[in-house]
Amino acid sequence: MSTTIGMDIGGTNVRGAIVAEDGTVVREEHRHTPRGFAALSDTILDVVADLRSGPPEVIAVGIGIAALVDFDGRVHFAPNLPGLVNVPLRDQLNEALDLPVVIDNDANVAAWGEAVYGAAAGVRDALLITLGTGIGGGIIAGGALYRGGHGFAAEIGHFTVEPDGPLCACGERGHWEAIASGTALGRMAREAAAAGAAPSILAAAGGHVDAITGYHVTGAVLAGEPDAQQLLDRYAVNVAIGLAGLANILDPTRIVVSGGLIDLGERLLDPVRHAFAGRIEGAALRPAPDIVAATLGDRAGMIGAAALARAER
Numbered sequence: 001m002s003t004t005i006g007m008d009i010g011g012t013n014v015r016g017a018i019v020a021e022d023g024t025v026v027r028e029e030h031r032h033t034p035r036g037f038a039a040l041s042d043t044i045l046d047v048v049a050d051l052r053s054g055p056p057e058v059i060a061v062g063i064g065i066a067a068l069v070d071f072d073g074r075v076h077f078a079p080n081l082p083g084l085v086n087v088p089l090r091d092q093l094n095e096a097l098d099l100p101v102v103i104d105n106d107a108n109v110a111a112w113g114e115a116v117y118g119a120a121a122g123v124r125d126a127l128l129i130t131l132g133t134g135i136g137g138g139i140i141a142g143g144a145l146y147r148g149g150h151g152f153a154a155e156i157g158h159f160t161v162e163p164d165g166p167l168c169a170c171g172e173r174g175h176w177e178a179i180a181s182g183t184a185l186g187r188m189a190r191e192a193a194a195a196g197a198a199p200s201i202l203a204a205a206g207g208h209v210d211a212i213t214g215y216h217v218t219g220a221v222l223a224g225e226p227d228a229q230q231l232l233d234r235y236a237v238n239v240a241i242g243l244a245g246l247a248n249i250l251d252p253t254r255i256v257v258s259g260g261l262i263d264l265g266e267r268l269l270d271p272v273r274h275a276f277a278g279r280i281e282g283a284a285l286r287p288a289p290d291i292v293a294a295t296l297g298d299r300a301g302m303i304g305a306a307a308l309a310r311a312e313r
């Protein structure tokens, strides 16, 4: 049996799991993400050592990290991981471990997890998006992960849809992420509440407009509040605008949506599909991609990283 370790390294947590060939998680370990390159690589080694302290034997380690990573496993830029600028993470880990190490972007490995074991299993051309603090994504093209010329492809949140729109976390204005992420949903909710148009969301946040986040919207939608669903429907149009543009470019047969907001299920996907349907080129005269929810939840990254390690070691 070829068992591998999959790791998911984000700004808050370092998570690792032993994953069997069928995608089953055998054992998991978590740590808080420390600051700095040396401390982070020590933490990764510590998690790997703990996971390897018992059976089964592991043949490779796959790592998904919230960063721009090149084909040599060098981290170029990681806005949520201070101290990781132009560092040779794979070489460092290879030196310390007697195992092959494969490293890629966290959204890419999560997409690969869904492509191998989840909602895009068996689909050759798929687009996977994560709606969270930002928008992450992965592109499956011809059955393989599309990585671009440097390994930096599928930063799908960062193209301009509103030249004078809100500032994006990356510093540009009006990127899709700035109007369609969970963070953007929170901002839309504060604007609506300030205008008196979101009473249930305002109440959920204790009456303080500034305290409203995307979570208050989610809660109010799940409670069946019409003002919250109305806001979500407007937000869904923003999501659909980006998806339709990407679908025009990539022609996926399936779009898989993951991230915290997917807890809303059909309450989100239904208005997204509706807004998407008229926006894709030649809408009435072509098959449209299915738009479905991801199935692996927040383990997609670990499971996908483990699968990537098995395939590419």
Ligand SMILES: [Zn+2]
Pocket (backbone or CB within 6 Å): 157, 158, 159, 168, 169, 170, 171, 172, 175, 177
């Ligand atoms: Zn951006």
